[in-house]
Amino acid sequence: MKAFRRGLLVAAMAVAAGVVVRLRAKGSVPSTSGGWRELEGPEFR
Amino acid sequence: MTAVLLVGTGEVAVRAARQLLDTPGLDRLFVAGRDEGRAREIADALGPTMEAVPWPAVGDDGVPHGTDAVAVAVPAGAALEWARRAVRAGVHAAVVADTDDDLGALLALDDDARRAGVTLAVGCGLVPGLGDVLARHAADILDRADEVHVARTGAAGPACVDALRRARHERALEWHDGAWHTSRKLGPLLVWFPDPVGARECEVAAAGASVLLQAVPGAGRVTVRVDEPPVRSPTRALVTRKPLDSGWGAARVEVWGWRGAERVPVVYGVVDRTAVAAGTVLGVTAARLAGLLPSIALRADPASGARGLGALVEPTPFLAELARRGVKAAKFEGVPVG
Secondary structure, eight states, X not given: OHHHHHHHHHHHHHHHHXXXXXXXXXXXOOOXXXXXXXXXXXXXX | XXXXXXXXXSHHHHHHHHHHHTSTTOOEEEEEOSSHHHHHHHHHHHOTTEEEOOXXXXXXXXXXXXXOEEEEOOOTTHHHHHHHHHHHHTOEEEEOOOSHHHHHHHHTTHHHHHHHTOEEEEOOBTTTBHXXXXXXXXXXXXXXXXXXXXXXXXXXXXXXXXXXXXXXXXXXXXXXXXXXXXXXXXXXXXXXXXTTTOEEEEEEESTTHHHHHHHSTXXXXXXXXXXXXXXXXXXXXXXXXXXBOOSEEEEEEEEEEEETTEEEEEEEEEEEXXXXXXXXXXXXXXXXXXXXXXXXXXXXXXXXEEXXXXXXXXXXXXXHHHHHTTOOEEEEEEEOOO
């Protein structure tokens, strides 16, 4: 019973930590250098 | 009289129907759907050129007499069966396919299609499909292309979402050093698509790699990457904290090769509503196979057999026709990242 309670406690702590990490995460992505230009004219000949 | 049979009543099929009806010279467009009521609704809505035909029983060919080409936009299994029906009936077919197994089974019909004198265009959607044509176009402007990487995001309906999910869970395939390798999943790579899609994390997949290699057969390295399937349920989006499907789909094609003594990349991208892009590719391909749109030359000689779209059509007139219909590709100018 004691081991079961400990297991539950560990699981609850893991879930809580996961929630905190997910909610506080600040995802950012590196930027590219350049841009997109529509294909046109000579590229279609 | 020129007639096309459209198989399917989903989002891609409806867009393909619109594109076919907008093609000069088409006299009849048959539509067959497992949901015959829905097929009749579509036919009624899109005008008198369109006619719903019954979904065939097992063993029945189901291709109406006088059909010049079949456009297939149904989920796996049924798509393969319709490709077999088209070959048996001696009618060209364009087929949308998403998973590696389906693409392999369709390409395996090559001998039968050659014997029947039938052209089977395999993978006529965004990727595989348009991505392969863009890869061929990029390779053509280099002296020698040696690396091809295609990435895709977006899905055009529930069946497409399932296929994308399967593609991410299946073994990943990568072509290098003249052989296929089952690559170990190393996690996603950030891939930049044109706006409004932007950066997405894409994983290497097997689906579409074989037809991409057909498009650029001299490439020493070929990969296809796919994004996570879009979330279509608001509840699921809330629970998973993932953005709700916006309907946008995109492909990014990066080809590396040699121009003179310099090794350079050519990066193309395309972004549109996924169903619109896939439906336009399917419609234009089926119209070409039916003998319409003669300006789109076929690069395969002989044209009969089963092959991917990038190996079948000349990319320049094909892309020009898509652009005329509103599906426009773009070229990345700058330093590519991911």
